[in-house]
Every structure is written in C-alpha cells, then in structure tokens.
Amino acid sequence: MYSLERAVEQVSQWPSGKDKERARLAGLADEMSSRCKEAKKVWEGYLASPGAPGNPFALMSWIGAARTKQLHEINLVARDALLRLTAAAGPGAGRIADLDDDVIEMAYRQLQPGETGTDAAKNAIARLDEQIGYLGSLRQRLLTAKSKSAPAVKPAAGKKKPAVKKAVGKKAAAAKPKKPAKKPAKKPK
Secondary structure, three states, X not given: OHHHHHHHHHHHOOXXXXXXXXXXXXXXXXXXXXXXXXXXXXXXXXXXXXXXXXXXXXXXHXXXXXXXXXXXXXXXXXXXXXXXXXXXXXXXXXXXXHHOOOOOOOOOOEOOOOOOHHHHHHHHHHHHHHHHHHHHHHHHHHHXXXXXXXXXXXXXXXXXXXXXXXXXXXXXXXXXXXXXXXXOOOOOO
C-alpha cells in the first residue's frame, strides 16, 4: 500500500508536539487491522464448511453471495479508514490513496487455472495475515515518526548570533564582472 508508506513519510515531516494526531492515525491503522481480522474470520468460516464446488472461473460462486457481500462491506469500512488516514497525513498520501489495492482480500475475482475455492481462501487468509502484520508495524511507525528537521539552535540570552562570513574568491569575482566606470560626459563649450 503505497499511500500508507507516503502517509508515514508525511507524518515524519510533522513538527514535534503532534502526538494526539499521530495517535489518531495509529487508531485508524488499528481499525484497518481489525477489519482484516474480521475478513479473515469470513474466509475461515468458508474453509470450515466449504460446500459444493462452484464455477471453475468465479471465486464468488465457491464462497457464496452472502460471504462475498460480507467481505465487500468489511472492505468498504477498511477503505474508509485508509482514506481518512492518508488524508489526515497530508496531500502527498491522500491524493494517491484511491489507486491502492483493496485493504482486504475480496471474492470478486477469477480463479487461476487449477485453483479451487479452498486454495483461494487459504491464500486470502495468508495475505490477510501479512496485512495484519504490516498494519501493526505501520501503527508503530506512525507513533514513533519523528520530524527529520533539526531543531533551530537559539543563541543564549545577551549574545549575538555568529556572523556568517562570505567566501570571497575567484568564483565570486568571476560571477560578477566589473563594469567599467563611466566617465562623465564632456559639456559642450
């Protein structure tokens, strides 16, 4: 999820003192993680009682319309959390969030040649486990993201700032060619 990586980059640019905002974004990552766990239970429910094999091309016919709809609704909630997280992190992440893949593994796809519904369910569970782990690490990164900019050093009270010396050399002289001095014009007699 490229937009989530961009969100962490954006948050790392935030100045210090935005702990509440960082915690809110981490909460949205937790929400996405809990939606992945919910979807995992749906896939595991299918594996517990797979039923009759469906169409060899449509995964939805294997797991059933009710489970497919349930996964879709879970994904809508997870997608909303993703959009809120990336929009709150900054425009660099928010504007590309619509291009990301679905947060959870959906049933709206074709089966690969030789793949069964149970194979697809096992792969979906494995992908959701990876997603849950990734969202957990993302949560930590959001909470610990610190500003990369170095703090400005303030001079002590009563002391002047150190003067910055300008480098004078051949390059500086070559950069500005000297103009010949204009001679005053002679007045006519």
